[in-house]
Amino acid sequence: MSRTAEVIVVGAGVVGSAIGAELAMLGHDVMIVEQGVPGAAVSGASLACIGSHMVDMEELPLLAWACDAWRTLDEEIGGFEYHPCGQLRFVLSEQELAAARAWIEVERNAGLDVKLLEPIEVQEVEPSLTGPIVAASWSKDDAVVNPFLAVRALLNRARDCGARLETHCRVDSLIERDGKIAGVRCATTDMSAEHVVLASGPWTTRLAASLGMNLPIRPHRAQCLATVRIPPSILRVVGACESGGGVEAGYTQIQQSRDGQVLFNTVLEDGLVDDGAQDRVPEVDAAFVRNSVEMLLFLFPDLWRVHLLRSWVRFEAVTPDNRFLIGPLGPEGLWVAAGDCGTGFTRAPAIARLIGQMLGGEHPAFDTTLYAPERFSCEHPASA
Ligand SMILES: Cc1cc2nc3c(=O)[nH]c(=O)nc-3n(C[C@H](O)[C@H](O)[C@H](O)COP(=O)(O)OP(=O)(O)OC[C@H]3O[C@@H](n4cnc5c(N)ncnc54)[C@H](O)[C@@H]3O)c2cc1C
Known part of the structure; x- marks a missing residue:
């Protein structure tokens, strides 16, 4: 397997899998790297209710879009027990x-x-x-899905669009060169990439720390x-x-x-x-x-x-305000999509959409200031 990709997504929980699928559908050359088994961290333990009721009115546009996206995913590929039970x-x-x-x-x-x-x-x-x-x-209108099958469905979509998945492969640190991200370092190999997306749940702090950043997760x-x-x-x-x-x-x-x-x-x-x-x-x-x-x-x-x-x-x-960190972080080409808030399963397709738009230089569909990593002082030493 080639050790080079345009985009490396670290983590195959629901967020990383959704991002992998979105980026691959947009035509990017994607590699998803997972330290264990896809979905085996918090995503597989989720009750995976897909809904926007009593969450956060400021986030309603994103949540409503995400709920529709799950419905559409069920119509298009299904196989993850989507059940609109209310x-x-x-x-x-x-x-x-x-x-x-x-x-x-x-x-x-x-x-x-x-x-x-x-x-x-x-x-x-x-x-x-x-x-x-x-x-x-x-x-x-709220629904539930089977969390493991949903992660698998997203990964299948990513792979159908050309993404590669490497499991049981832990990223130990990030590689930066001349102010840009250059790839990731694993135990036995380096992988190079123009972009790295950290969708690595509570482990994200360690990867950011490998470049001297302090994330409040x-x-x-x-x-x-x-x-x-x-x-x-x-x-x-x-x-x-x-x-x-x-x-x-x-x-x-x-x-x-x-x-x-x-x-x-x-x-x-x-x-x-x-x-x-x-x-x-x-x-x-x-x-x-x-x-x-x-x-x-x-x-x-x-x-x-x-x-x-x-x-x-x-x-x-x-995070301190219970909102995800979504957006660019530190050196050019590094992105974060981690943080949770109790309803990360619902949000995953919308987070993926935001990362796809930001990485592609498009205007994001939702208000990204709510999720901007710079709302906390986690800045990279080079830009501090
Ligand atoms: C009990 C419970 C009930 C919930 N119920 C709901 C609900 O009803 N509705 C809802 O919307 N949300 C719910 N949630 C929240 C939701 O499950 C999470 O927000 C969501 O699963 C987070 O997904 P994630 O991909 O960010 O994280 P994770 O699933 O933790 O994925 C991160 C992945 O990154 C991998 N990784 C980490 N570090 C590395 C590394 N260095 N190298 C390679 N891989 C790495 C990990 O192994 C992991 O697989 C619930 C959560 C819990 C715990």
């Missing part, structure tokens, strides 16, 4: 109710098809949600729990009423996979950890399991007989 956000108090009403009003004014349901109406949409909730918002511990398979019981994505896109402590999301497992995720208070944690296989937090089971049974009391099967931990890449 999303409920349950409300547990009068205070949350006021917040939910405010969100719904703003989103409806922006054209989203969302509404507030009384508990009796909730049961028409999600019959087994019989817990004592005050209300729930309903966003009928920290690993954030995220956990999931799965039950044994049961007959169809939870029809929708059921999440807490929370306006941060699923990053605030206490946020819970519950859904049932196509093969019958009930999946849930609760965000814990002390998720931020030090760099290096993402390299280890951590133990699952007992408090997480307890909280998750309590919330599941509070909402779905009839599921009390269901057995837990497994629980696992992965690491998201969190």
Whole structure:
């Protein structure tokens, strides 16, 4: 395999895979380099709800476009269990109710098809949600995908358009020459490229540090729990009423996979950890399991007989403002697309579009100032 490409994308999570596909479709000569197995980091652990409800109004144009892009990808290639099941956000108090009403009003004014349901109406949409909730918002257009199959679909598209994929190959550092990126250094070889895109999740800080840059990304511990398979019981994505896109402590999301497992995720208070944690296989937090089971049974009391099967931990890449870093970084030809925010799966096609446009010198379709790496002082020594 040639060790030269026009563009090297580091990382084959959902973001790197989407970028690889986009750039290859635009005619670039692309190599995607993944240190392990595609999708095996946080992307494969994702609950992969595709939606824009209660995330961030400033980001709505990007999110809405991304939701459409997933729908189109399903029509064009499919094979990743795209299921437009809709999303409920349950409300547990009068205070949350006021917040939910405010969100719904703003989103409806922006054209989203969302509404507030009384508990009796909730049961028409999600019959087994019989817990004592005050209300729930309903966003009928939201969907779920199978995260591993979605990553695979994007990589297949990239390869169909000529991209190369190298797995089990860790990039150890970046190579810079005369103020421009020149390629990447792996354990046994150097690879040269005119452009390098860092889509490497919480590991991105280390690669940037190899050129003296200090990115404000920290690993954030995220956990999931799965039950044994049961007959169809939870029809929708059921999440807490929370306006941060699923990053605030206490946020819970519950859904049932196509093969019958009930999946849930609760965000814990002390998720931020030090760099290096993402390299280890951590133990699952007992408090997480307890909280998750309590919330599941509070909402779905009839599921009390269901057995837990497994629980696992992965690491998201969190920035101080919970927004991705997307754009040029340091030497000419270096790009970053990392950062997360709880809804990175939804965003992946839009992030890929932005990178494709910026790298090709086109005017970006969305407001890039929200994601500009220079909103933090992470500058390259040469340009500082
Ligand atoms: C429990 C949970 C539930 C979630 N639910 C949702 C949801 O419902 N909807 C939603 O939109 N989002 C959700 N998210 C968030 C979403 O999953 C992430 O934002 C998204 O998967 C991030 O993708 P990524 O490609 O940036 O990161 P990753 O998947 O971490 O990919 C980075 C890749 O880079 C590789 N890499 C790193 N360093 C190197 C190197 N030096 N050399 C080579 N390869 C390297 C890694 O091995 C990895 O494969 C959820 C996340 C979690 C944890």
